[in-house]
Amino acid sequence: MNTEVRGDTEVLSGKPLAALIQQRAHDQTALLDDQGLRPVLAVVVATDDESTHWYVRSIERAAGRAGIGCRIIDLGHDATEQVLASVLTDLSAEPGVHGIILQTPLPASVHADRLVGLIAPEKDIDGANPLSLGRLAVGQPAFAPATAQAVVELLEHFEVPVAGRNVTVVGRSAVVGKPLSLLLLEKDATVTICHSKSGELERYTRPADVVVVAAGRTGLLKGSHVSANAVVIDVGTNVLPDGSLVGDVDEASVTGVAAGLSPVPGGVGSVTTALLLLHTVEAARQQSHATLLTASTSRI
Ligand code: NAP
Numbered sequence: 001m002n003t004e005v006r007g008d009t010e011v012l013s014g015k016p017l018a019a020l021i022q023q024r025a026h027d028q029t030a031l032l033d034d035q036g037l038r039p040v041l042a043v044v045v046a047t048d049d050e051s052t053h054w055y056v057r058s059i060e061r062a063a064g065r066a067g068i069g070c071r072i073i074d075l076g077h078d079a080t081e082q083v084l085a086s087v088l089t090d091l092s093a094e095p096g097v098h099g100i101i102l103q104t105p106l107p108a109s110v111h112a113d114r115l116v117g118l119i120a121p122e123k124d125i126d127g128a129n130p131l132s133l134g135r136l137a138v139g140q141p142a143f144a145p146a147t148a149q150a151v152v153e154l155l156e157h158f159e160v161p162v163a164g165r166n167v168t169v170v171g172r173s174a175v176v177g178k179p180l181s182l183l184l185l186e187k188d189a190t191v192t193i194c195h196s197k198s199g200e201l202e203r204y205t206r207p208a209d210v211v212v213v214a215a216g217r218t219g220l221l222k223g224s225h226v227s228a229n230a231v232v233i234d235v236g237t238n239v240l241p242d243g244s245l246v247g248d249v250d251e252a253s254v255t256g257v258a259a260g261l262s263p264v265p266g267g268v269g270s271v272t273t274a275l276l277l278l279h280t281v282e283a284a285r286q287q288s289h290a291t292l293l294t295a296s297t298s299r300i
Contacts, residue, residue, distance in 0.1 A: 003158075007256035010158070011263055012233070014150070014271040017157040021274035022066055028281045029067040032288070039284035040069035041099040041125070041276070042091050046079040046106050051239060056103060059273055066277050071097070081110040085118055092120035098287055099125035099280035122287055125279035127179060136182045143279050148180035150271035151212055151233050152187065154262060160210060160231045163188035168204045170194045170221065170248070171214035176235055180212060201225055213248040223253030231260040235268050 004011040029039055041063055043056050056072055063070035073091075075083055084106070091097050100123045106112050116128040124132050127145035135142035155162060167189040171177035181191045192204050196215075205211045205225045213221045214235035226232060236248030247264030254261055262268055 009255045009258050010260040012154060012158050012231070012260045012267065013263060014154055014267045014269065017154060018270040018274040021153070021271065021278055022062065025066040025068065025274065025277040025281050028278075028285070032281065032284060033067065035288070037284060037288050038067070038069055039098050039281045040071060040096055041101070041280040042071045042073060042097045043101045043103055044073045044075065044084065044087055044091070045103045046075045046077060046084060046110075047103070048077040049105060052103060052105065059101075059276060062273050063277055063280075066281075068277055068280055077107060079107060079110075081115065084110060084115055088115060088118040092118060092123060095287075095291075097123065098284035099123055099276075101126050101276065102128060122290075123283055125276060125283050128175070130174075133174060133179060133182075136179055136186075139186060143283070144183055145175050145179045146272045146275040146279065147176050147214075147235060147268060148183055149275055150268045151180055151235065152183050153275070154233060154268060154271055155210065155231070158231075158260065160260065162210060164190075165209040166190050166192065166207055167210040167212065168192045168194060168208035169212045169214065170201065170205070171212075171216075171235070173214070176214040180214070205230075215248050217248055218246055219250040220248045221254065222250045223255075223257040226254060226258050228257060229259045230257075232258045233262045233268065234264050237264060237269060 043059060045056055060070040060072060073087060091100050100119045102116055117130060119129050121129055121131050125143050127143045132142040136144055162184055167184050169177050169181050169191060172193050172195045177193060181193050184191050194201060194204050202225045206227050208230060210231045211226055212233040212235060216236055218238045232249055232254055234247035234249040238246050240246060245265050
């Protein structure tokens with residue numbers, strides 16, 4: 001594998017893996033196309049935040065390249081919970097839509113936890129419905145949140161073993177830290193989860209073979225927090241006042257200490273978008289299969 005190395009630290013770029021996953025999504029879409037089925041992803045947006053709109057447009061462009069339909073439903077920053085609920089309920093019931101994302105941030109007045117529960121589990125391609133998280137917890141099939149899965153895929157792509165290894169995850173959100181910890185546990189890692197009340201992080205990160213940081217705090221993880229040979233995956237995305245994007249890892253001090261570090265941008269984020277597309281294609285395939293089964297059983 002052709003990889004960049006900075007001061008003994010391998011740069012774990014997500015871009016080549018993202019390209020492979022996009023190609024897989026494209027190939028599978030072509031197969032479905034032969035059967036007259038075009039996967040469609042719906043993205044529900046309710047914010048004025050320019051960086052969110054930029055991100056959603058990047059999903060739309062990537063979907064187009066993979067032959068996947070993408071419907072952006074922009075309800076405006078003042079959308080009510082009632083309107084959001086009704087749109088999600090309709091999309092969940094619409095046969096022509098196979099995947100649904102409820103994009104954050106959402107208006108402060110709405111209860112995001114209630115809304116994600118309205119996304120039909122079979123269309124919940126970003127694992128937002130608590131049912132999906134529950135299924136992951138008991139090892140049943142479900143779409144994992146794409147970011148959490150992107151971390152696991154990135155580790156596998158760079159052949160970083162996790163079975164029997166100590167992995168420390170910094171962050172315990174329902175969209176990243178918790179599902180990621182469940183996925184790693186499923187892969188036989190010994191997982192330690194840290195959060196804002198954990199105290200000195202180095203107590204948990206220094207003994208770790210792999211450290212994943214998903215806290216949304218610029219410069220949280222420094223070189224002194226990790227041991228040599230550790231692999232560090234940076235999930236954080238923080239926008240600096242000058243508009244540039246950085247992660248949670250103090251790249252300057254970790255470079256030269258850790259064995260590998262994923263960059264921001266160009267690390268986990270690019271893999272995440274590609275996985276959203278692959279999940280949409282898989283959802284479309286599963287739903288068409290379920291429809292065929294229902295049709296054939298009703299004829300018996
Ligand atoms: P979140 O809901 O705000 O959760 C942050 C987590 O980090 C919480 O569990 C919090 O602990 C913990 N935390 C905060 N400060 C800490 C500290 N000083 N020490 C240890 N733990 C600390 O955020 P999220 O949605 O999980 O996202 C995390 C980061 O990932 C953000 O930067 C986000 O933008 C990024 N992200 C990236 C992608 C991608 O595709 N690249 C996708 C999703 C999210 P408590 O639970 O105690 O509050």
